[in-house]
Amino acid sequence: AQTVTQSQPEMSVQEAETVTLSCTYDTSENNYYLFWYKQPPSRQMILVIRQEAYKQQNATENRFSVNFQKAAKSFSLKISDSQLGDTAMYFCAFMKQDNFNKFYFGSGTKLNVKP
């Protein structure tokens, strides 16, 4: 079975600063994908960034980047130059390859960006 753990229930960061959200996962699979989703108060889950396990290079999307450590089964999200609009719940998710959008989600981290 796959499990995803987010050990930080809530975090705060000042606007324009950098914050890192942690995620660890447990799997015996070798081929899989990892994702970070954001859920603002509007409730809609928005894909922030994704990483293929076979790629060693860490994914980057504008102000968002990940630190993927496959051996350690760690997948942290770094948000640079935090903005008020980044305030949301952030979920780390795991999906086995070819597993038809069956995501395993962590419990989430509530990020508050303060002005």
Added chain:
Amino acid sequence: KAGVTQTPRYLIKTRGQQVTLSCSPISGHRSVSWYQQTPGQGLQFLFEYFSETQRNKGNFPGRFSGRQFSNSRSEMNVSTLELGDSALYLCASSLEGGSGRGAFFGQGTRLTVV
């Protein structure tokens, strides 16, 4: 391009009733999956459909069922509602569901069972 549309947005039902939720995926997307989100259990996978066929199923009782139509629109049905079924139900769509590109989610249907 329109996003994933879920209807209705809010629903209040009585214990024992049944309910049907609807999801219209992004145009061209053929994979639709459903999730239940509760404060206690978090986000849990219900099932996934592709070309009208259920390809994957989570660990939910048989009271939870779904289907997909030829236009890729999907419905999920919960029969004999229980108080514990109160949750946000999210639908997600993607082109084919297994490529690792991720999925696009709707805004969900908030179901309250009283």
